[in-house]
Amino acid sequence: MIMNTTPQQYGFYMPAEWHPHERCWMAWPCHQSTWSKVGLDKAKVAYARVANAISQFEPVALLVNPGDEDSAKKLCNGHNIEIISLPINDSWTRDTGATFLINKAKQLAGVDWIHNAWGGNYADCSLDNLIAAELIKYTNAQYFHAPLVMEGGSFHVDGEGTILTSKECLLNANRNPHLTQQEIEQYLLNYLGAEHIIWLNMGLIGDETDGHVDEIATFIAPGKVLCLISNDKDDPNYHRLQENFEILKSSKDAKGRVLDVYTVEQPPATYLDGERLTLSYINFYMANQGIVMPAFGYESYDRLAYQLFVQIFPGYQITQIDALDVFSGGGGIHCITQQQPKSIGIAG
Secondary structure (H helix, E strand, O other), X not given: XXXXXXXXXXXXXXXXXXXXXXXXXXXXXXXXXXXXXXXXXXXXXXXXXXXXXXXXXXXXXEXXXXXXXXXXXXXXXXXXXXXXXXXXOXXXXXXXXXXXXXXXXXXXXXXXXXXXXXXHOOOOOOOHHHHHHHHHHHXXXXXXXXXXXXXXHHEEEOOOOXXXXXXXXXXXXXXXXXXXXXXXXXXXXXXXXXXXEEEEOOOOOXXXXXXXXXXXXXXXXXXXXXXXXXXXXXXXXXXXHHHHHHHHHOOEOOOOOEOEEEEEEOOOOOEEOOEEOOOOOOOOEEEOOEEEEXXXXXXXXXXXXXXXXXXXXXXXXXXXXEOHHHHOOOOOOOOOOEEEEOOOEEOO
């Protein structure tokens, strides 16, 4: 076990999401207030839809609160889904699970970040703060504890030295107020094994996570990014999304490449119980030879997004599923999943 050193010192880095996966980690919905807009039962059906879709491409490990296994087994009927009993507070493994790393020898490590429930938005996250360590233990990976409040949805990597993140989230006073931007940068580089950071400014209006980048932009291949835009100048997201687009167009990655920027339009503003949902086609999961992406019930928008994904992900099977109920809880398909890269096991 390594506690006082960083992954980068040992040659570990976070691979891109298109690196082959061992499995996908998810957690079964359990927090009543998270799903107050649609109800816990509908949330479970929505999660099962995601798990079953991903299981067509790779194994899924599903964390389930003890006593709730039957509902998970009933709805998650994919042959490739393993149910693991573990006490949890909520069901967002992108943010509460370990961030998995590999080295050149394809050995596995995991980072255990500090989780404070998205800046203290929720009262109790004590069980969720233990999930990362449990996953690292379960996978027999090398353990690294990062002294930093961080969520996996707040950064993307290209696996070649570049990190993509947002100032709204990482520099928010409710995360690491004692650290400067430069200090946060150094932690990210050290614990994700990277060399260069591209900073976007703002995320989506009303995002409970304070602007997670996995709602607004992502790497899709070396030197290529996909970002969310709005064509409606009256939309509150228009200017912030346009600004992010301009930043990406003028950015270079760690290899010195000028980024090739693709865009997808956000769906129309959608409200539930008077609150706008943070809907985004960027919030998808890249599995082994497959993409599981959201549909929101807007036929023309959903179809154009699907056609774009077919174009920009050659060789992948694109599966589009109804994800509105998932997004009603404050996140999307990427938020409820966490990839574990294929590896040969623990380092030395």
